[in-house]
Amino acid sequence: MERMIIFCMLFFGSSMVLTAAPHKIVKYKQLLKTIELLETTVKDKDVELLHTPENPTDGCLFTAVTCFQKGTLKLQPENSQGNATFMQTVRVLKRFTFSNSGKQCKSSCESYEKKTPKEFLKSFAKLIKKVIR
Numbered sequence: 001m002e003r004m005i006i007f008c009m010l011f012f013g014s015s016m017v018l019t020a021a022p023h024k025i026v027k028y029k030q031l032l033k034t035i036e037l038l039e040t041t042v043k044d045k046d047v048e049l050l051h052t053p054e055n056p057t058d059g060c061l062f063t064a065v066t067c068f069q070k071g072t073l074k075l076q077p078e079n080s081q082g083n084a085t086f087m088q089t090v091r092v093l094k095r096f097t098f099s100n101s102g103k104q105c106k107s108s109c110e111s112y113e114k115k116t117p118k119e120f121l122k123s124f125a126k127l128i129k130k131v132i133r
Contacts, residue, residue: 025132032128034092039121041086043076049114050074052123053107060105061131065098067109068124075117098131 050071053064072093077086115123 028128028132031093031096032125032132034089035121035125035128038072038075038086038089038093039118039125041078041082041089042117042121043078044116044118047076047117048074050117050120051109051112052115052120053109053112053127054123056105056107056127060107061127062098063105063107063109064127065096067112068120068127069094069096070109071120072124075121 051067052071053060053067056064072090075086075090077083
């Protein structure tokens with residue numbers, strides 16, 4: 001009887017792990033669509049350049065995502081008509097969570113090169129695609 005209970009617990013636990021992974025991928029794909037939506041509506045001229053992490057190592061993914069989240073708060077809409085939708089989309093990116101691997105990253109947000117908002121969002125999308133794979 002004890003073996004049967006252990007077997008059932010292992011089976012249930014492994015099935016939960018298998019269902020959790022696709023959920024995260026769907027979440028990342030939705031996030032990617034949100035970033036691509038912002039790329040078409042973000043103001044790219046006469047704006048503050050943003051620190052843009054590019055090709056962060058696996059240990060620095062959490063730091064890179066944090067930098068992108070901070071940077072999205074500085075984004076501005078291309079025109080004032082879509083301001084409410086734009087700000088709501090930025091809030092979605094702000095609430096996105098990425099688990100910390102526990103490794104300490106040696107680089108900080110300020111150590112990354114500054115780029116235009118559109119280049120910033122393209123790099124953010126590239127990072128999310130890396131996480132999906």
